[in-house]
Amino acid sequence: MKITLALEEFAMLMLGIFVFSRLDFAWWWFLVLFFTPDFGMLGYLFNNRISAFIYNLFHHKGLAILIWFLGFYVQSEVFQLIGVILFSHAAFDRILGYGLKYEKGFKFTHLGEIGN
Numbered sequence: 871m872k873i874t875l876a877l878e879e880f881a882m883l884m885l886g887i888f889v890f891s892r893l894d895f896a897w898w899w900f901l902v903l904f905f906t907p908d909f910g911m912l913g914y915l916f917n918n919r920i921s922a923f924i925y926n927l928f929h930h931k932g933l934a935i936l937i938w939f940l941g942f943y944v945q946s947e948v949f950q951l952i953g954v955i956l957f958s959h960a961a962f963d964r965i966l967g968y969g970l971k972y973e974k975g976f977k978f979t980h981l982g983e984i985g986n
Contacts, residue, residue, distance in 0.1 A: 872967075875981075879964040882931075886958030889938070893947050893954070900955070907959045914976055922971040929960045929970060 890900050910928035913921030927933065938953025940946075963969075969979030977984040 876965050879961045882961035883958055883965065886954050886961060889954045890951075890958070893950055895947070895951060899951065900958075903951070903955045904959055904962075907956055911976070918975055919973045921976070922973045925976075926970045928956065929963060929968075931957055931960045934960060 887900070907928040910925040911921070913924035915921075934953050934956035936953070937956065938950050941949025941951070941953055964981065967979075967981055967984060969981030972978040972980070
């Protein structure tokens with residue numbers, strides 16, 4: 871099942887890359903911005919509850935899609951860029967087994983405990 875889920879996430883990552891290719895941005899933007907959602911981990915400097923909320927906010931694919939659609943609706947490629955980066959990064963993280971976080975701690979995710 872893990873392989874099936876990883877393949878599904880890989881397909882979503884490829885979709886994100888394709889959607890990015892339709893935007894009018896140089897490819898280096900994708901590479902530079904790809905890991906910016908990981909700044910959500912900085913919340914772990916404060917406490918698990920705040921960090922899980924911030925991390926999950928930056929890694930929620932539904933929110934990423936809403937931001938992209940907002941950009942499409944208002945014809946803002948910047949919002950579309952933000953949405954596609956969040957979506958692509960979340961898919962990449964899930965390929966690696968990093969899911970949305972529980973308040974219990976960073977290694978406790980909706981995909982299971984990291985490292986087990």
